[in-house]
Amino acid sequence: MHMRVVRFTDVDAERMSAMLARINASGGPPEGVRSSKIQVLFDEAQDTAVVLQHFANEQDMQDAAKVFGAMDASETPGTRSSVDACELKLELSA
Numbered sequence: 001m002h003m004r005v006v007r008f009t010d011v012d013a014e015r016m017s018a019m020l021a022r023i024n025a026s027g028g029p030p031e032g033v034r035s036s037k038i039q040v041l042f043d044e045a046q047d048t049a050v051v052l053q054h055f056a057n058e059q060d061m062q063d064a065a066k067v068f069g070a071m072d073a074s075e076t077p078g079t080r081s082s083v084d085a086c087e088l089k090l091e092l093s094a
Helices: 013-026 058-069
Strands: 002-009 035-043 048-055 079-087
Touching (some): 002 058, 013 035
Antiparallel strands (some): 002 048, 002 079
């Protein structure tokens, strides 16, 4: 499994709510994005967010990166400060 980890700064609650509403209304990821799971973490006190996008393989992750890279900044929760493309090496559950 591969994950794209995107960190945002300058995130406000109103913009986060609007983004979450768009995602929930869409019924799935944008066209061209074959993600198996998305997680959105929001730290309102620090105005930051981290988005974890899960993919079955590296190619799906790379294809999605092109779609997200072309996305208008108004469709994101804030200013994109970093993007990491990772392979999941360990996952433990209680």
